[in-house]
Amino acid sequence: xxxxxxxxxxxxxxxxxxxxxxxxxxxxxxxxxxxxxxxxxxxxxxxxxxxxxxxxxxxxxxxxxxxxxxxxxxxxxxxxxxxxxxxxxxxxxxxxxxxxxxxxxxxxxxxxxxxxxxxxxxxxxxxxxxxxxxxxxxxxxxxxxxxxxxxxxxxxxxxxxxxxxxxxxxxxxxxxxxxxxxxxxxxxxxxxxxxxxxxxxxxxxxxxxxxxxxxxxxxxxxxxxxxxxxxxxxxxxxxxxxxxxxxxxxxxxxxxxxxxxxxxxxxxxxxxxxxxxxxxxxxxxxxxxxxxxxxxxx
Amino acid sequence: xxxxxxxxxxxxxxxxxxxxxxxxxxxxxxxxxxxxxxxxxxxxxxxxxxxxxxxxxxxxxxxxxxxxxxxx
Numbered sequence: 021x022x023x024x025x026x027x028x029x030x031x032x033x034x035x036x037x038x039x040x041x042x043x044x045x046x047x048x049x050x051x052x053x054x055x056x057x058x059x060x061x062x063x064x065x066x067x068x069x070x071x072x073x074x075x076x077x078x079x080x081x082x083x084x085x086x087x088x089x090x091x092x093x094x095x096x097x098x099x100x101x102x103x104x105x106x107x108x109x110x111x112x113x114x115x116x117x118x119x120x121x122x123x124x125x126x127x128x129x130x131x132x133x134x135x136x137x138x139x140x141x142x143x144x145x146x147x148x149x150x151x152x153x154x155x156x157x158x159x160x161x162x163x164x165x166x167x168x169x170x171x172x173x174x175x176x177x178x179x180x181x182x183x184x185x186x187x188x189x190x191x192x193x194x195x196x197x198x199x200x201x202x203x204x205x206x207x208x209x210x211x212x213x214x215x216x217x218x219x220x221x222x223x224x225x226x227x228x229x230x231x232x233x234x235x236x237x238x239x240x241x242x243x244x245x246x247x248x249x250x251x252x253x254x255x256x257x258x259x260x261x262x263x264x265x266x267x268x269x270x271x272x273x274x275x276x277x278x279x280x281x282x283x284x285x286x287x288x289x290x291x292x293x294x295x296x297x298x299x300x301x302x303x304x305x306x307x308x309x310x311x312x313x314x315x316x317x318x
Numbered sequence: 319x320x321x322x323x324x325x326x327x328x329x330x331x332x333x334x335x336x337x338x339x340x341x342x343x344x345x346x347x348x349x350x351x352x353x354x355x356x357x358x359x360x361x362x363x364x365x366x367x368x369x370x371x372x373x374x375x376x377x378x379x380x381x382x383x384x385x386x387x388x389x390x
Contacts, residue, residue: 116340117339117340117341117342118340118341121341136341137341137343138341138342138343139342139343139344139345140343140344140345140347140356140357140359140360141345141356141357141358141359141360141363142342142359143359152357152359154320154322154347154357154380154382155345155346155347155355155356155357156345156357156359157345186385187385278345279385280385
């Protein structure tokens with residue numbers, strides 16, 4: 021006979037059931053082994069990943085689409101074995117400074133968790149966070165000298181704005197002129213450096229400032245730049261000692277003060293260990309799926 | 319031309335390190351003429367009652383300082 025909960029008790033009239041018994045305490049997220057009917061292949065709504073749930077709770081994300089997008093992003097990054105390489109992931113979801121500030125990897129409201137601190141003029145919306153290009157930057161509180169390895173570092177930036185400017189979208193500079201930064205588009209080129217001296221000629225052409233940009237170092241003389249999941253530039257530029265300053269988003273941490281203010285809207289950014297070619301491509305797949313779910317992909 | 323709010327030296331000192339909205343802080347900078355300025359976003363989004371006066375700052379055209387090397 022059918023249970024009062026309507027899902028069945030595994031009797032003959034119910035070969036595919038969700039319930040375990042009359043006093044069914046098994047919920048939607050339970051594993052197949054807990055289901056009553058042996059042939060059950062359907063296992064209800066997947067449980068929310070605990071790391072995704074921690075972010076959703078901290079940022080008070082109530083929109084089901086945004087919650088689902090975050091959960092899928094986390095599970096995809098874990099499935100691609102990228103999650104553990106990340107130190108900071110900024111999904112810029114929720115539409116306000118109070119939701120955009122959180123680091124998905126560690127969503128505590130602390131400097132030690134690399135939670136963003138917004139400075140100057142920002143505009144926050146459902147499509148991301150837009151610096152004004154005049155005095156806006158976000159301090160990640162993430163110091164690469166304390167957090168990352170000289171020869172294994174990546175940074176990323178998802179730009180929704182097609183502008184050309186002599187600016188930095190994410191980055192920092194050491195006192196010794198070593199740079200780690202992304203400049204999505206300036207004079208129709210995309211430039212990224214990771215723990216190295218700035219060489220303007222070390223770039224790739226780029227006629228559209230929109231897209232997902234990654235600067236990635238995987239060795240003492242191996243750095244590659246990616247746009248939208250494709251490797252667009254390879255460099256043998258030797259690595260330098262990391263800067264002893266915090267990464268800024270929306271500008272360059274110029275060995276202390278902010279400079280090179282960008283006006284490109286940010287819909288995602290990350291800082292972490294270096295990525296393999298396969299991981300870089302998969303990273304784009306995961307991030308672009310996230311943006312598509314939120315209907316803000318470019 | 320972008321318009322920005324013009325600050326006095328005293329006003330700049332008052333705003334530095336202070337919040338204007340949740341998780342957002344004023345960032346006075348100097349323009350090419352060494353005027354201290356803040357953006358219109360900061361003026362319009364300010365909800366800190368201690369600094370209601372920023373809404374009434376005079377507006378001037380923004381003339382940025384040259385971007386330092388290597389971004390030149």
